[in-house]
Amino acid sequence: MAKAIPSRSEDYSLWYNELVKKAGLAENSPVRGCMVIKPYGFAIWEKMQQALDQMFKDTGHENAYFPLFIPKSFLSKEADHVEGFAKECAVVTHYRLKNDENGKGVVVDPDAKLEEELIVRPTSETVIWDSYKNWIQSYRDLPLKINQWANVVRWELRTRLFLRTAEFLWQEGHTAHATKQEAVEETETMLNVYANFAENFMALPVVKGVKTASERFAGAVDTYCIEAMMQDKKALQAGTSHFLGQNFAKAFDVKYASKEGKDEFVWGTSWGVSTRLMGALIMAHSDDEGLVLPPKLAPIQVVIVPIYKTEEELNKITEVVNGISFELKEKGISVKFDNRDTHKPGWKFAEYELKGVPARIAIGPRDLENGTVEIARRDTKEKSTHKLEETAAYISELLEEMQTSIYAKAESFRKENTYEADSYDEFKELVEKGFVYAHWDGTDETEDKIKAETKATIRCIPFDRKKEEGKCIYTGKPSSGRVLFAKAY
RNA sequence: CGGGGUGUAGCACAGUCCGGUUAGUGUACCUGGUUUGGGACCAGGGGGUCGGAGGUUCGAAUCCUCUCACCCCGACCA
Numbered sequence: 001m002a003k004a005i006p007s008r009s010e011d012y013s014l015w016y017n018e019l020v021k022k023a024g025l026a027e028n029s030p031v032r033g034c035m036v037i038k039p040y041g042f043a044i045w046e047k048m049q050q051a052l053d054q055m056f057k058d059t060g061h062e063n064a065y066f067p068l069f070i071p072k073s074f075l076s077k078e079a080d081h082v083e084g085f086a087k088e089c090a091v092v093t094h095y096r097l098k099n100d101e102n103g104k105g106v107v108v109d110p111d112a113k114l115e116e117e118l119i120v121r122p123t124s125e126t127v128i129w130d131s132y133k134n135w136i137q138s139y140r141d142l143p144l145k146i147n148q149w150a151n152v153v154r155w156e157l158r159t160r161l162f163l164r165t166a167e168f169l170w171q172e173g174h175t176a177h178a179t180k181q182e183a184v185e186e187t188e189t190m191l192n193v194y195a196n197f198a199e200n201f202m203a204l205p206v207v208k209g210v211k212t213a214s215e216r217f218a219g220a221v222d223t224y225c226i227e228a229m230m231q232d233k234k235a236l237q238a239g240t241s242h243f244l245g246q247n248f249a250k251a252f253d254v255k256y257a258s259k260e261g262k263d264e265f266v267w268g269t270s271w272g273v274s275t276r277l278m279g280a281l282i283m284a285h286s287d288d289e290g291l292v293l294p295p296k297l298a299p300i301q302v303v304i305v306p307i308y309k310t311e312e313e314l315n316k317i318t319e320v321v322n323g324i325s326f327e328l329k330e331k332g333i334s335v336k337f338d339n340r341d342t343h344k345p346g347w348k349f350a351e352y353e354l355k356g357v358p359a360r361i362a363i364g365p366r367d368l369e370n371g372t373v374e375i376a377r378r379d380t381k382e383k384s385t386h387k388l389e390e391t392a393a394y395i396s397e398l399l400e401e402m403q404t405s406i407y408a409k410a411e412s413f414r415k416e417n418t419y420e421a422d423s424y425d426e427f428k429e430l431v432e433k434g435f436v437y438a439h440w441d442g443t444d445e446t447e448d449k450i451k452a453e454t455k456a457t458i459r460c461i462p463f464d465r466k467k468e469e470g471k472c473i474y475t476g477k478p479s480s481g482r483v484l485f486a487k488a489y
Numbered sequence: 490c491g492g493g494g495u496g497u498a499g500c501a502c503a504g505u506c507c508g509g510u511u512a513g514u515g516u517a518c519c520u521g522g523u524u525u526g527g528g529a530c531c532a533g534g535g536g537g538u539c540g541g542a543g544g545u546u547c548g549a550a551u552c553c554u555c556u557c558a559c560c561c562c563g564a565c566c567a
Contacts (some may be wrong), residue, residue: 346527
């Protein structure tokens with residue numbers, strides 16, 4: 001049997017790239033740095049969307065949609081914001097093509113130049129705050145809590161499927177509040193929503209914390225984030241939630257009349273997660289046989305593979321399968337019966353492993369005779385035989401067990417590869433091997449130097465860090481707690 | 490934008506240094522048969538602007554010039 005994908009331990013990058021392609025998730029598009037998300041990959045994204053969307057609604061948000069194009073002038077209204085995004089914007093300058101006079105196909109019509117160029121949104125703060133100016137007049141209009149599912153474009157110099165593509169899909173929440181406290185609470189709430197989603201649906205343990213000034217979102221007062229460890233021990237930022245203060249309110253003149261009749265600027269937040277989560281899901285759990293999907297996000301949770309010689313046998317198996325399928329579907333479990341005659345059982349086993357289907361039921365003549373089925377779980381590849389009548393109950397338990405066990409595996413992996421460093425020499429050695437908690441003097445300067453010398457960055461200042469007096473590993477200056485360092489994507 | 494690498498069938502690649510029949514292998518695809526509890530086997534078959542343009546030559550996938558695209562490493566990256 002030829003290996004479907006290269007070994008993870010030999011070449012992590014290649015393994016990831018090939019896995020994304022071979023499992024039918026996505027491929028490079030003809031447009032530089034963009035990707036085509038294939039049906040199976042999109043089905044996983046849809047499962048993510050569904051769960052997240054429900055969580056947003058449960059926390060009082062509504063969906064809306066804003067334009068893809070942003071007038072160039074909007075972007076420059078917030079000074080830090082334009083600074084942060086200017087270098088990676090796609091710009092629309094013309095609105096018409098024409099046939100080339102020399103017969104060389106179509107060319108841009110120079111007469112169709114736009115008065116003001118349009119930016120393809122790299123994020124929607126500006127265009128949304130421009131609307132909010134009209135939507136908000138009174139404290140009665142607040143809080144305003146909107147989410148949008150959309151695509152955005154950032155012309156990154158170097159791209160990677162799912163992790164950093166020129167165009168990507170995401171959701172972005174944008175809220176406006178009457179008080180600072182309420183906005184800060186919203187920022188925290190949404191970070192917790194993301195952390196819950198990562199841990200309970202993606203089975204991915206995360207570290208919650210706040211970014212240092214140098215990693216902060218352009219235009220934010222504070223950026224909160226969740227950071228996860230991938231199987232190559234590098235960190236991946238899996239979601240961010242920004243407290244915007246009154247920065248965008250001031251830039252777009254969004255004021256409300258308070259109960260006391262005074263004009264006040266509103267307080268803002270924004271938060272988002274993207275198709276990058278797909279990359280996180282793949283890199284966190286998959287093995288050399290393919291994807292390992294946590295049951296809650298698997299488009300197909302159970303696949304049933306018949307093993308038969310004659311049509312008569314297949315008919316008998318189908319009868320049994322219909323019974324099992326019905327029971328499973330009643331429990332809300334998604335089932336696929338792959339009775340295609342064009343592929344052999346062995347081929348199907350390998351294929352569904354590559355696609356990360358959590359549980360597989362095989363039924364053959366042997367089982368028909370004994371009234372049993374064979375059940376294999378994707379994460380450990382263990383196989384076991386069960387009585388027919390116990391199948392649905394067992395599968396239901398198995399899926400729950402797998403969800404927690406995949407999480408537990410990722411968590412213990414992270415634990416095994418997390419260290420504390422108390423000197424710079426120790427730090428340099430340990431940061432090659434995973435996450436490192438170390439003391440830092442709190443300055444940009446020190447952070448930059450450590451990054452330049454080791455390639456490691458401060459992923460976040462964890463919320464749950466313990467109070468501990470110490471000395472900065474680089475300068476020896478006093479510090480009141482450890483921060484999380486790692487090499488990152 | 491710098492450094493390195495690769496463009497040959499749907500996919501993965503050999504052939505290029507040292508030019509020479511009709512451009513090859515694996516896999517995938519099609520047909521027929523035997524198979525079916527871990528990516529089956531046998532036989533037959535289809536599929537190529539050798540990334541593109543120009544040049545050298547009797548003759549170019551191979552040599553020369555230009556060009557385009559992609560990948561990896563860096564710079565950049567809410």
